[in-house]
Amino acid sequence: MTEPPPTRQTWELPDLPLHRLISEGRRVTRTEDAGILRIAVLGDAATQHYCQALGAVLKLRGWWPELYEAEFDTIAQEVLDPASGLYRSGPDFVVLFMTAQALWHRFSATADKGSFADDSLARIVELWTQLKTHSTATIVQHNFVVPLNRSHGNHTPAIAETFVGAVTQLNALLVDAAAAHGVVLVDTEFQASYHGKRHWLDERLWCQARQGLSPSFLPSLAKSVSDLLLAERGVCVKCVVVDLDNTIWGGILAEDGRDLIEIGQTELGLAFYRFQLFLLELKLRGVILAICSKNNEHDVVDMLDNHPDMILRRNDFAVIVANFDDKVSNILAIRDKLNLGLESFVFLDDTAFERALVRKGLPQVQVPELSEDPADFIADLARWNLFEGRAATAEDLARLSYYRGEDARREIRAKFAGLDEFVADLGMTAEVKAFDGFSLPRVLQLVNRSNQFNLTTIRHTEADLQRFAADAQCATFTVRLADRLGDNGIIAAVILRKAGSDAVVDTWIMSCRVLGRRVEELTVQLIVERAKDLGCARVVGRYTPTEKNALVENLYLQHGFSDAGVDGATRLYCMDIQHYSPRTIPIAIQGARPVTAT
């Protein structure tokens, strides 16, 4: 029971089952640096679960709540009596958890239904005024869930004398009144709509225990209330760092090329287009956007400047980091450039590996699990309520233009120290196979599209590839990489040709997505094994420079080959097989080696 709770990122909290949230909150021990929040909760619905959930959320977020929970349905008594427990508790925040269910009982007893909204607002504002007379606490007011009472069918909301009409009107009035009185509003109506009112309003539990909502949704509501409270303490997201490939556009720029990227008005392209529109809304309200992508910077800038369907352009990003280093050190570089605390960062990436790495290396950064379908990204962000904050201030917007034009990091930053350990713990397995009918389409795609991790950039045809696969004087293989986070598919393809006692590496292509995961070392080992099978004594590597493949310029030298002159524009490297010393690589190889000539 004394075991500490698992470390939770804040975005996870809305989706925890209530009993687990409460149990984990109970196991948090108080630390000296946990800021104290004195919160009084007053409700006209039951508040026990509410208080437990809010307390647990705040503890799991590193704060220490001291909650004063008033007796059920005693809002006016507590507020109007200067000697009440409410005021004695000396609250920093007073939460008024009012519900439409309680309001309905009042409404049904009111003769003048047309003025019910105005009268209710006046009653609420009077409570605020009294609170302000006796306390300096920030007032946190829940708005009302527009209920399911449809007495006039589709006409219901238009009729002021209906309860739905009155609640709709009251919510609208509350917005202006709250602004005028410096009160913060909890958008309970949104929460209920998001989760679905038929589920949110558990009327059984209202009847049994005066539950204003199904307790299943309290983690979500409490998380959103905690965002409001903590925003008053300066806790908020200031910067969104986005990955590019399959996060803000469809496809892999380095492999597919600009013209095949999915962004625009059709299908997946439209999903990404809409997501970019949403990111632009964030930027307009003062959230800083930054890019952290495994890509060639030149290609990224070209895409941002020249693709006709992009919404986000180069100037929308304060920092652009596009390289093949690990994302932990790249996000640290972005942090240095922006000079913001890591707690104010959100990192959005479709790749499980990158998310897990950043969570491990930078646990302060919010790294949510995006849905598999990009069409769901906007709703995901709504559920996590990551962007609590008021309208942008003039300084926010000025700060943005100050950053604009800042380009990628200049100084080289040391690689993230935990990377090797993280990669070693991934449980990577490689399935190695000669080219076959299943892999040929993917190999052909790699051969035709890959530019960066491509040593020779020979665009073989499908017939060529089939010939290599059938030729006893050649060896081919693909590597399919999986780990505990998922299957990365076929990420490398190699073709070896026997030339006398040499095995010449005709083609070596790898997906840049798996750089830094020691697949290169594994591939060298596999090349040496295949060269032996071909009866060769030496491996000859070829590097033909193009505009795009500088990334692998020194690849052979880095892996134990030595310089062996040139062949026209191609640089040659060689290694005697007997001098190859295998390294320990944390990747288990699956699948039988092909049977070769004896």
Add this chain to the structure above:
Amino acid sequence: MRDDFIERVQNVFREVFENDTLAIFNEMQAKDVKGWDSLAHVNLIMALEDSFQVRFTTREVMGFQNVGEMLACLHGKLAG
């Protein structure tokens, strides 16, 4: 009622009451379990509903006199 059904229900009890050794039996009532107050009761009902994808009516919830009745009601919903 099959053992694996009772075991699934028991696991929900164990999670809600945070007691890994809790063993349920038909005559068991709230007074027999540490922490089974009205709040925990709501949590228990919600957790059972979530875990078995069922919904108890108000009358059913009000009628449960012991764990056995709860099990019988739940089992009836799953069978039907």
